[in-house]
Amino acid sequence: MDFAELIMFVVRLLAGTGVFLVGVQLLTANIEQLATQRIKSLFEGTADKRLVNVGIGAAATALIQSSGVTTVLIVGFVNVGVINLYQATAMIMGANIGTTITAQIAALSAFPVTTYIQILIFIGIMMSMACKSDNLKRGGMILAGLGLIFIGLSLMSDAMKASRDAIQGVFETVTNPFLLFLIGIVLTALVQSSSATTSVIIAMSVAGLTVGTGGNEVLYLILGTNIGSCVTALMSSVTAGPNARRAGLIHLLFNTFGSLLFLVLLLCWPGFMAHTFQRWFPSVATQIAMFHTFFNVTCTVLFLPFCGLFVKVSQLLVREQSFPEAPTYLDERMLSSASLALSQLEKELVLLADSAMEAFRGAYRSFQTRDKALIPPTQRQIEEANTRAQSIINYLIRLSAQSKLSEEESISKLYNDVGDVMRIAEIADNFTKYTARVTDQGLEFSKNGQGELAQMVAQVEELYRLTREYLEEKSPELLPQIDQAEEAVDGLRKSSIDNHIRRLNLGECKPECSGVFINMVSNLERLGDHLTYIAGSAVPARGQKG
Numbered sequence: 001m002d003f004a005e006l007i008m009f010v011v012r013l014l015a016g017t018g019v020f021l022v023g024v025q026l027l028t029a030n031i032e033q034l035a036t037q038r039i040k041s042l043f044e045g046t047a048d049k050r051l052v053n054v055g056i057g058a059a060a061t062a063l064i065q066s067s068g069v070t071t072v073l074i075v076g077f078v079n080v081g082v083i084n085l086y087q088a089t090a091m092i093m094g095a096n097i098g099t100t101i102t103a104q105i106a107a108l109s110a111f112p113v114t115t116y117i118q119i120l121i122f123i124g125i126m127m128s129m130a131c132k133s134d135n136l137k138r139g140g141m142i143l144a145g146l147g148l149i150f151i152g153l154s155l156m157s158d159a160m161k162a163s164r165d166a167i168q169g170v171f172e173t174v175t176n177p178f179l180l181f182l183i184g185i186v187l188t189a190l191v192q193s194s195s196a197t198t199s200v201i202i203a204m205s206v207a208g209l210t211v212g213t214g215g216n217e218v219l220y221l222i223l224g225t226n227i228g229s230c231v232t233a234l235m236s237s238v239t240a241g242p243n244a245r246r247a248g249l250i251h252l253l254f255n256t257f258g259s260l261l262f263l264v265l266l267l268c269w270p271g272f273m274a275h276t277f278q279r280w281f282p283s284v285a286t287q288i289a290m291f292h293t294f295f296n297v298t299c300t301v302l303f304l305p306f307c308g309l310f311v312k313v314s315q316l317l318v319r320e321q322s323f324p325e326a327p328t329y330l331d332e333r334m335l336s337s338a339s340l341a342l343s344q345l346e347k348e349l350v351l352l353a354d355s356a357m358e359a360f361r362g363a364y365r366s367f368q369t370r371d372k373a374l375i376p377p378t379q380r381q382i383e384e385a386n387t388r389a390q391s392i393i394n395y396l397i398r399l400s401a402q403s404k405l406s407e408e409e410s411i412s413k414l415y416n417d418v419g420d421v422m423r424i425a426e427i428a429d430n431f432t433k434y435t436a437r438v439t440d441q442g443l444e445f446s447k448n449g450q451g452e453l454a455q456m457v458a459q460v461e462e463l464y465r466l467t468r469e470y471l472e473e474k475s476p477e478l479l480p481q482i483d484q485a486e487e488a489v490d491g492l493r494k495s496s497i498d499n500h501i502r503r504l505n506l507g508e509c510k511p512e513c514s515g516v517f518i519n520m521v522s523n524l525e526r527l528g529d530h531l532t533y534i535a536g537s538a539v540p541a542r543g544q545k546g
Helices: 003-044 050-064 067-079 085-098 100-110 120-130 134-162 164-173 177-191 194-206 217-228 230-237 242-268 284-317 332-336 338-369 372-401 405-441 447-473 478-506 511-537
Strands: none
Touching: 003 134, 003 194, 050 067, 050 085, 050 284, 067 085, 067 242, 067 332, 085 100, 085 242, 085 284, 100 134, 100 194, 100 284, 120 134, 134 194, 177 194, 177 217, 177 242, 194 217, 194 284, 217 230, 217 242, 217 284, 230 242, 242 284, 332 338, 332 372, 338 372, 338 405, 338 447, 338 511, 372 405, 405 511, 447 478, 447 511, 478 511
16 A cells, blocks of 8 residues: 555545444434433432433433443433433443444445445434424434445444555454554543444445454454543543542443453453354444343453442542532533433522522521621622522533523523522621611610511511522422412511501600611511522423413
8 A cells, every 4th residue: 555545544544434423413413402301301310229220321322322321321321410420420420331223233234235224314414404393403414424424434444444455454453452452542532432433434344344263353352442432431531520530430330340250251361252242243333233142241241240349449449539529410411411400500590599588588597696797698699699500600601502492491580590699698697787777876666666577577487498499390289389489578567567657656666766677577578579480490300381
């Protein structure tokens, strides 16, 4: 092979690889959009049963056709505390099984029928152009992506067939198992996709190329791709919390131990391929794909009982931070799926509301005790709420930039909810100012006035309890109770002001206290209004009417 032929071979091979990756990207992105609710339901169905979590990981990966995406999502869920490390370990094992689907699809390129599958590109593009439904458009792009995958595989195979003699001479000389193992790791780490590397290896087999003597050598490459696939999750977890880094490490440990175990098996059994998969399946492409599936299923079966051990090792290697960060449900990994991101934002909104209400409670305690020393801690809580609110807004902006029209309404509601929660923080700030005024001027409230304020605050707390429960459970039965609680707050405001005016006429209350008292009960009524607005804008659970 001269230099010009080498250049042409590289160009055609890279072109085929590029078409293949575009097809995988189209397939993954559009399946993820269509299946996002199913994926969300899968992860919400997590349990302590290991087999269930293996199934969740495998099903999610089979749906979105990418173990990298699934593992990144798992790392993200661990980072925000949705799932624990024990659940994540089993899910990662399941994701390794799910990713073998891509290799099985690639193996179909060895059969003549795949030539006709390529027409799916035309059918898919026409569907995308002609259909008005977003789901049908995505379905069309899925078909187009599937067609591109086979065209990419065909281009790679054709490039290799054209230079088969020269390439075969190179591959025949590479027989060192450890070198092949390392090549598999490096190539997969570079492209960050074990599916892509495995599919290239399958395309080589379709072109009639063999690695080494045609025995176990190709399997060493496959084992290497398994370790190289951990790069995506590790990179994703670098900037995350300790548990997310542990999840990435568990992925690496599981894949490494499994690959090394099979490496030893293949070294001890040189005729493994000849005595097993070469006997069972006529096509070399199918043999490779089936080994890939067999390897991942076997490793899962062997290591599933040791999930706890993987977790303990990861905890020993990744220590807790000296200064734990404030809990948050926001994670950049979730931005790839709007439905999952919105679900996390709803949970973050609850944390923001807790923060604002805690600031209000601190402000009210400072008023009750006439203790100005409690004002600075309350102000810090208000600042923390402001910081969390800004983080939510920044996250919403990023999500809005890549969201679909159907998701804009939910995003807009969350913007409004953040504003309503921050009104609670402003009311807390108002209460600190009333406390400062009362203490500086030596104002004294009647026992009846203080009791009415306490009664109104208690009713606001009940309203918040119901609102918070509704945000978490989306149970429509709570909405009438929320309305009744809000009406009770309004009623208490009116009766408190009426009673205060009566006490003024009787001389039981001092006129100089009127401004503060009326402002406080009005602020409490506003707080109740904002809580009701938040509950009213929350999206009911699927299948329920709000």
